Amino acid sequence: MKELKPGKILIVDDNEDLLKAAKIFLKRHFGQVDTEINPDLLPILIVNEQYDVIMLDMNFTKDVSSGQEGFYWLDRILELDSSAVVVLITAYGDVNTAVRAIKEGATDFVLKPWENEKLLATINASLQLRQTKLEVHQLKNQQQQIYQDIDSKFKDIIGQSAGMIKVFETIERVAGTDANVLILGENGTGKELIARAIHRNSRRHREAFVGVDLGSITSTLFESELFGHKKGSFTDAKEDRTGRFEQANKGTLFLDEIGNLPLALQAKLLAALQNREVTRVGANKATPVNIRLISATNMPIHNMVYDNSFRQDLLYRINTIEITLPALRERLDDIPHLANHFIEVYAKKYNKDIRKAGEGLIKRMQKYHWPGNIRELQHSIERAVIMTNHSVLQPEDLFIQKQLAPEKQEEMVSLDHLNIEDVEKILIRKALQKHNGHITRAAEELGLTRSSLYRRLERYGL
Missing domain, CATH: 3.40.50.2300 (Response regulator)
Structure with a gap:
């Protein structure tokens, strides 16, 4: 049959x-x-x-x-x-x-x-x-779910301190406009989280949010990454590629680590923003783009204008509105909420019966300087959840090195105690201070690549 x-x-x-x-x-x-x-x-x-x-x-x-x-x-x-x-x-x-x-x-x-x-x-x-x-x-539904899952990580900004309430008020006022926003703050303070919150509450929320880490893009790939390229325009251009500007068309483009952009590339970025169009590498015709720009940096960008390492006209272009995120040490009232939030997240992830952080642990956390800010707190809580046998996290569950001021840390390093990580951390801090936070210059002085320096900054919470 x-x-x-x-x-x-x-x-x-x-x-x-x-x-x-x-x-x-x-x-x-x-x-x-x-x-x-x-x-x-x-x-x-x-x-x-x-x-x-x-x-x-x-x-x-x-x-x-x-x-x-x-x-x-x-x-x-x-x-x-x-x-x-x-x-x-x-x-x-x-x-x-x-x-x-x-x-x-x-x-x-x-x-x-x-x-x-x-x-x-x-x-x-x-x-x-x-x-x-x-x-x-089915693929569209899966893609939409993926976007929702990705975005859910940034959906709730936790904070009740005076500094964060001011940030919330600013977001509420500017989100509905198309004003360019510059977000300032130390590493780990949640700058991308704020950028996504602005996009989610804007008129462009149904369109793409495209993020670019400018600190990780080499000068040779800058134009290809941001503006795209035509097939055959250079050795590895084996097919046409859409740049990040075009990907973000009608949506939001988030330029992270904009303070690390070399002057030559700043000029190219400024031209694209002024003309509201991009030309793919190898193309003869420009493509109009309609984006809302949000930028972020952990560097003293206004000081960089004075020492001619950042273009003043580019700064005017990107900072119609400025939002400065407070460091975690400046918002101690938020530490209990952040700690318990991450405990809930990781207790569920690792199937642990942990209810909250104990009072003793909270007090210890509020005395710590948190150089890595929220990112460091998050990683510390995750490690504690994995290692503890308690249902309420105790001070001994959290591995935090004894806090010392930078100058005291340097004094502690002597010929009798040369821990390689302590020495490296101090050298990195000195190089950053010498070059006013300029990653490229600090990396050159240390004999490191930019990406290697970024990895060390992440590892040491600098």
Whole structure:
């Protein structure tokens, strides 16, 4: 016995003889073939059953020649199921009408009386199209869920201190505008979190939020990364690539670590922002872009203007509104809320029965300087949750080095005690102080690459 192909087919026509003939033939090939003489029942049928192919007559008894009933029911079907595959049934003289219907969303049409083999080929092709539509729909849903999962990490900004309330008020005032925003703050204070909050509350929230870490982009790849390139424009350009500006079109572009951008690249960035257009590497024509710009840096960017390491005109362009995030040591009242939030997150992740941070632990945390800010606190809590056997975290659960002022730490390093990490940390701090926080210059003086220096800053919470 021939194996039937999976597929649910519905045939809607007011000709009973045609329905019987079609069902007899198609039942030999497909698992489910339903027929209906009354098109008014279409909404109920579609809601109760997800058909892969719907064969629809263009003319019913109420309107035997114009096809208007067919157009009406085609619209209703696509309204009820945007992925529906509709094959029209029409007479030879109505081909022009059928072509018009295809432009309005139908998949194909068959002429009656039809040849069985042609009908079978049309339905098989339609089934493949239906499968493709369902896969695309599923991918879109998965992508949307991924975006929601990514964004959920930044959804709730935890903070009740005076400094954070001021930040919240600023976000509320500026989010609904298209004003460029510059976010200032130390490493680990949550600058990207604030940028996402601004985007989420803006008129562009349904469009893309595209982030770029300017500190990690080499000068040779800067234009390709931000503006895109054409295939063959340089050795590794094996295909056309859309740059971050174009990816963020109609949405928000977040330029992180903008203070680390060399002067030559600052000029190229300024030109793109002023002209509101980008030219891909290897292209002759510029592409207009419509973005909302949010930038961030942990460097003293206003001081950098005075020592000519950051362009003043670029600073004017990016800082219509400035938001300065307080360091964690300046918002001690928020530490209990942050600690308990991360305890809840990691207790669930590692399946641990941990309820909260004890009072002793909170007091200890509030005495600590937190050079790595919230990022350091988060990692410390995660480590404590993994290692503890307590249901309430205690001071001994949290590994925090005894806090010393930077100058005292330097005094502690002597020939009798040369811990390589302590020495490296002090050298990095001195290089950053010498060059006013300029990562590139500090890295050059230390004999490191920018990426190597960034890794050490992350490791030491600097």
